[in-house]
Amino acid sequence: MTYWSVNFIFLGIAALVLIVAVLVRRPRGLFWGSLVASFVLLVVLTAIFDNLMIAAGIMTYTEHNISGVQIGLAPLEDFAYPFAGVLLLPALWLLLGGARGARGARTPEAEERGVRAE
Template identity: 45%
Template sequence: MTYWFINVWFLLAAVLIAVVALLLTRQSQAAGTRTRPDIRAALGALAVVLVLTAIFDNAIIGFGIVDYDPSKISGVRLGFAPLEDFAYTVAAALIVPSVWAFLAKRPNRSESS
């Protein structure tokens, strides 16, 4: 089993959660109960955490703290870090704003009347 095989499941789950969040917030936004996740903010956050992932993953792999089985990675690396290592960052950047949208404060019925 390769890391990409594992990552596919995480990425599919993250995409599914993001799609559900967008659909639910679109429906409830018309009723004024939820705000939709800001795609630009999510992309900005993704850019920042990808850079941080690249820096810190290269450090921990370069110093020998963590290593990957060469037979389980694609071989494509950004510095020392295998490309597969960035999938978790992408999944988190999809899931966090989606969960935030799910948990957005809804006005009480008494407040909206």
């Protein structure tokens, strides 16, 4: 099994959870900008630290499990993990009740449920 095979499973699950979260919670524009900014930041950090770890010999890859496409020394497959995190973590945040507003403030979502945001 190649790294891409494993990545597609996790990316598919993360994308599915994000789709459900977006359909249920309907996030505003700031959500999408934050998602893009987070992805760009994580790609840069992944490129830097993966290259350092591979150069130091901390991580190695067998050639038959990777695609051969690299950013520096880091295989492209390594960049799927931060991408899955950028999809999955905000989706879970939305589904588990994020974006309720200021502490103790009444928001439309909280008003519907008859609770105070905490």
